[in-house]
Amino acid sequence: MRVKNFAFPRTLRFRITLLTALLLLVTFALTSVFVLYSVRHAYEETVDLELRARFQAAKETLSETKTRVDWAEVLEDQEALGPAGAWMQISDSKGQFLYRSDALRALPPPQQQSKFSDNGSLRTVRINHRLMRVLTGPFDEAIVQIALPLNEFSEMVEKLEWMFITTLPLILSLAILGGHWLGGRSLKPVEDFEATLARITTSNLSERLIVDGAGDELERLAATANEMLTRLEASFDTIARFTADASHELRTPVAIVQTTGEVILMADRTPDEHQQAWRTVLMQTDRMGRLIEDLLVLARTDCREPETSFEPLDLGTCIADAIRDVRILAETAEITLTATLVTPCIVIGDTDALRRVFLIILENAVKYTPAGGTIEVSMKCNRRGIQETAIVSIRDTGIGIHEQDLPRIFERFYRVSRDRSRRTGGAGLGLSIAQSFILRHNGTISVTSVPLQGSVFDIELPLSNSAVFTESPE
Secondary structure (H helix, E strand, O other): OOOOOOOOOHHHHHHHHHHHHHHHHHHHHHHHHHHHHHHHHHHHHHHHHHHHHHHHHHHHHHHHOOOOHHHHHHHOHHHHHHHOOOOOOEOOOOEEEEEOOOHHHHOOOOOOHHHHHOEEEEEEEEEOOOEEEEHHHHHHHOEEEEEOOOOOHHHHHHHHHHHHHHHHHHHHHEEEEHHHHHHHHHHHHHHHHHHHHOOOOOOOOOOOOOOOOOOOOHHHHHOOOOOOOHHHHHHHHHHHHHHHHHHHHHHHHHHHHHHHHHHHOOOOOHHHHHHHHHHHHHHHHHHHHHHHHHHHHHHHHHOOOOOOOOOEEHHHHHHHHHHOOOHHHHHOOOOOEEEEEEEOOEEEEHHHHHHHHHHHHHHHHHHOOOOOOEEEEEEEEEOOOEEEHHHHHHEEEOOOOOOOHHHOOOOOOOOOOHHHHHHHHHOOOOOHHHHHHHOOOOOEEEEEEEOOOEEEEEEEOOOOOOOOOEEEEO
């Protein structure tokens, strides 16, 4: 027959019960030992004091006796020493007894007088199956031994020991029951947390753990869990909104392509109509391609792919390249584009990613700045403690952004005005991509804006230690 291995429960309640029982058991054992030791020590001290008092009284009495021959008679007749005399013996240096009570006849005389101090030496011995406390001390070249029985005390200690032993199972039972109750009461909030968390799914992420305001560790745990649920709910909302917006953005060009194809197939068309239809299809597929590329960029950023392309680069040169690409757009829109850069300005980063950031912001500035406006790009160095940073500011005189829209312009698919974005062809992903790239470079991006006056985008990036600065206009 195969015997299954026994395994203790691994529940926290069992561990609390076991720990409480062990703690109480150890406490009870230590208390018992301490009580027994204290009682024994106190009784022995009392007995020792009594023995020393009787020894001094015996010496005073014997010192008043003229000869040793009279010691036995004095001890037997002296009523004050009657109790002491009943447990006393006196021997000379040769081991001959000068006086000996019947109760101590089994106690041999000491061998060497020099071993004992003037106040006497104490020890515990067993005489005729009786436990005795014996004081041995010198007096007038003789040795006096006085004893007191410890039997009654020993019986009391034994009863006390048996009381502790018989009480132990009761104490252990109470400890187990108390630990079980205490564990259940202490873990009740945890069980409530478990039940609440088990109910939470993607459909009810708004549910939260109950915080009782006790100010203990469980309250902090509940508050931390609620904060995590809030972040999780926000993430799910972002994913849901992102999916809905992406589907919406892709649905429009797909619908246009499908409608165009259906219209072409419905009847015979002229070559010009076919050409126009294909231009529409190409325009919409290009729009879908750019949208899909932006989505892939954001997906790679969310997955935190390693920055294998990071290397030292001149930030001023990167900005100058972006300005050259945008300048033709600015000139076409009759917008003045100027720049004052610092070169060389060395940062560690991805050239293509940073160039795309500046392209996104500059293209937006061109889109939303009316003819005759200006776009200024400036760059300066800043020191924060031992860290040096480069701050790039892109200022335009465009239509600006309303205050209520500023906190959300870096959200994915967020557009200040859907109609305005439709006219400019934006999907609301550019600034989100720009922010993700800047964060990958341990930098920051911020914006200030005044409606009808313009906007200022500030980008701050940490510099490499090898940066040397000279200012040059672009």
